[in-house]
Amino acid sequence: MSGSINRQILLVEKPGGKLGPEHFKLINGAVPEPKDGEALLHVHYISLDAANRAWMHGATYRSAVEANTVMAGAAIAEVVASKSPELKPGDIVFGDTGWQDYAAVPAKHLTRMPKIEPLTHLLSVYGVAGLTAYFGLLEIGKPKGGETVVVSAAAGSVGSIVGQIAKIKGCHVIGIAGGKDKCQWLTSELGFDAAVDYKDGAVFKALRAAAPKGIDVYFDNVGGDILEACLPLMNNYGRISCCGAISQYDGTPSAHGPRGVPGLIVVKRLLMQGFIVMDFMKESDRALADLQSWVAAGKLKVQEDVISGLENTPKALIGLLAGENRGKRMIKV
Numbered sequence: 001m002s003g004s005i006n007r008q009i010l011l012v013e014k015p016g017g018k019l020g021p022e023h024f025k026l027i028n029g030a031v032p033e034p035k036d037g038e039a040l041l042h043v044h045y046i047s048l049d050a051a052n053r054a055w056m057h058g059a060t061y062r063s064a065v066e067a068n069t070v071m072a073g074a075a076i077a078e079v080v081a082s083k084s085p086e087l088k089p090g091d092i093v094f095g096d097t098g099w100q101d102y103a104a105v106p107a108k109h110l111t112r113m114p115k116i117e118p119l120t121h122l123l124s125v126y127g128v129a130g131l132t133a134y135f136g137l138l139e140i141g142k143p144k145g146g147e148t149v150v151v152s153a154a155a156g157s158v159g160s161i162v163g164q165i166a167k168i169k170g171c172h173v174i175g176i177a178g179g180k181d182k183c184q185w186l187t188s189e190l191g192f193d194a195a196v197d198y199k200d201g202a203v204f205k206a207l208r209a210a211a212p213k214g215i216d217v218y219f220d221n222v223g224g225d226i227l228e229a230c231l232p233l234m235n236n237y238g239r240i241s242c243c244g245a246i247s248q249y250d251g252t253p254s255a256h257g258p259r260g261v262p263g264l265i266v267v268k269r270l271l272m273q274g275f276i277v278m279d280f281m282k283e284s285d286r287a288l289a290d291l292q293s294w295v296a297a298g299k300l301k302v303q304e305d306v307i308s309g310l311e312n313t314p315k316a317l318i319g320l321l322a323g324e325n326r327g328k329r330m331i332k333v
């Protein structure tokens, strides 16, 4: 590959406030030579995740991203050369390649993926989004038929799948999303029973009207004010699956936490548990079998938002944080 150009997007500065295009720069680098144990990858699809922004704040379940390095990010990529016995050219893998055309990555940090069509499903329903929805809802939320399940960021990649799985399990499902169009889409296309537009104000009142029997399971993707609105509506012994806190990622987080913690948790005997999808990877075969059967039966609709061009990656992440996406957003490199 020597002589080829490797386009790379650097994070040139960590944002103090809101993320903007000025925090990134596109450069032409060299295609790296894989070292022993590494594979050289050609990146096909880059996953855009709210977490990309959270990594800029500091170490989380992974180390922080630093200024003047290639922006970190997960992708689906093809092996073009390998100095590891575990991978061969033509293999399709998932891993953190960063935002670039080519990356040399240790094989032990890569997951070999099946060659399915379309490949994009390996980032959406059969990737982190689908598995996060599946395990976060079923293992932590433990919804039972007839219960009321509420999910925030409901039109996003995880939320749209959570709501549909909860419907498959026979629950009354309410999505919280920004804007009338997204709310309409949740009820008319994805089969949610109701949707609350949090940008319309008065989330608590709208939720109380949509959930007259209270909330049994809240799948929390956003934290902040929406978590605060859900807490008083939780039923005794309700479960809150803490998946993420997107309302706190971009810009300066609000100085206030959700009120009612821990008082409401004690009085209502709530279970509130965070999780990272990697915790469940040993059980992924079971989840993938269920997800595949629901997709095949037409019970689970897959929504993807694919944008072409590596150069558009920063804009696409900024737009995702502002709520531009429906379902799983990714870049076709």
Ligand SMILES: NC(=O)c1ccc[n+]([C@@H]2O[C@H](COP(=O)([O-])OP(=O)(O)OC[C@H]3O[C@@H](n4cnc5c(N)ncnc54)[C@H](OP(=O)(O)O)[C@@H]3O)[C@@H](O)[C@H]2O)c1
Binding pocket: 048, 049, 050, 051, 128, 129, 132, 153, 154, 155, 156, 157, 158, 159, 176, 177, 178, 179, 182, 198, 221, 222, 226, 242, 243, 244, 245, 246, 247, 248, 275, 276, 277, 278, 320, 321, 322, 323, 324, 325, 326, 327, 328, 329
């Ligand atoms: N625990 C894990 O292992 C794990 C794995 C994957 C993802 N996550 C987390 O899961 C959450 C959802 O991720 P995702 O990939 O589904 O998201 P996504 O597809 O990237 O969509 C994010 C959506 O969040 C909404 N949003 C943005 N700012 C918001 C705010 N201040 N308040 C309420 N909603 C806001 C926007 O939609 P609106 O138009 O509705 O505002 C946006 O489209 C994130 O917090 C992410 O970090 C966790």
